[in-house]
Amino acid sequence: MTQKRATPSIKRRRVGAQLRQWREAVEMPSGDVARAMGWSQPRFSRVERGYYRIGRDDVLDLCKKIGVDDPKGVEEVARVAEEPAGKGWWASYADKVSEAYLDFVELEAEAETIRIVHPKVIPGLVQSPLYVREMHSRARSNDSESLIAIRLARQEVLSRAKFHGVIPESAFHAEFESSPGLMEDQLRKLIAATKMENVTLQILPLKAHPSIGSNGAMTILTFWHPWTPVASIDNPMGGSHTYDPAQVAYLEAEFERISSAALPVDQSRDLLNEYLEGLHK
Template sequence: MTQKRATPTIKRRRVGGQLRRWRGTVRSGDAAKLMGWDTTRLSRIERGTYRVSDEEVRTLCQRLGVDDPDGVEEVARAAEQPLGEGWWAAYAGRIGQNYLDFIELEAEAQTLQVQHPVIVPGLLQSPGYVREMITRRPTAVSPEHAEMLVAIRLARQAVLSTATRLHALVPESALHATFESGPAIMRDQIRKLLDASEMANVELQIIPLTTHPTYGSSGAITLLSYKHPWAKVASVDGPMGGSHTDDAAQVSFLEREFAAIAEIALTVDKSRDLLNEYLEGPHK
């Protein structure tokens, strides 16, 4: 029998994680016996280091008494998804695995909540702004690698052309950035934000300059929600790159953090008015 190709690493981990949640309080040894497996195999499946087929997903869930036919079918479908699907697969081995995983998580999300305390979030950056952020960073990369990162960030923005909903919190301080390339960079960026604010699937709020600095001081946050039964994911940026988790307690904490910042941000309409003021004023 031909060995089927494994699903992507992040997909395997999410499949295994959902099976673990469905197992609940059933001991791993008892669950493994239901399938005629040893405990090691089940452990590896749940940790995402071993593939599981769609039929095995259905059988295990049936024997565990999982009463969620739609959820089981969704996980079974994901278990059979071939390796290498998605435009991001072309960058495997060329960028960090965490970033590659995040791109896939972002591309498959139904809703995205994004907050950055310093800059315009990546999904809303204009091409000129993207290039400034990547090519002028203190930790320089080669021109070839920088161009690849620019292309990736712009390609990620395709999610806004789908049914994905985005709620973005943008710091007003980011609108004060100046670049050696000239004021056209920020003028184009503000136009990009205004255009995005008119999209039906985008909710854009500006965090005013007068906001107490404790709001957003914990760093950039991205919250990702999915169709049933997948768990929500939270991603936090850092100087060494981003990290993500589907731990329910950690996700809940960051959801409260995001909600608190959104509460003190300007409304969508007032945010749009402020962007127009910047376009007509200091950055004209």
């Protein structure tokens, strides 16, 4: 049975946050908006914080009352507001993973672009099935099979989103005694990914200064208008994400610093092929 969420769904929070952003842009007090809608102040506050679901008609009416001049943006927010919570393939895993991780999976599935860097391992969206199983078989979890299934299902997003991943060269030096063919399988997966038009892969070389990319894994997601970018930081509890423009901008600059220190795309592809050839010598 699906467990009850302790926090509002990510869709409701995003809808509420966008409505609040539009309201603040026109400097209209929340009390005035609540009265215009015929709502109480507490109800409107809960809408903006994502605790109270509103539908398409309410979104259109509210945006008209506060004078939002963004037809496409309003239509997009109205569309998402109308969607039921828990919609998507990930809903069946709601009782198996943390809310933070489930929220990230839902955000990732909606992303237009995905940028990711990891200081130690191959990024999850381009991991081979053998690599995924190896990573999660060692994880501290009572349900590694669900985590494996989720990781592999997430990779479907590469069929439509633009992906830019920075991979540490050190990841190719890992040894997997229980699965000797794993690294060959993984390298072939990465080489195949480099041939996808929407995928950009760069290798952070071993000789790069250790301060580059050493502060942890991060993912930056951008979306269709009008949604704001989201940055996510990995941790053992499932990660955390932020919509704060200043924090996202800081992490975007950090990603650019790391990717600038990484090998260009062509050299990265050549290095992948060198490692693959080296396995057969």
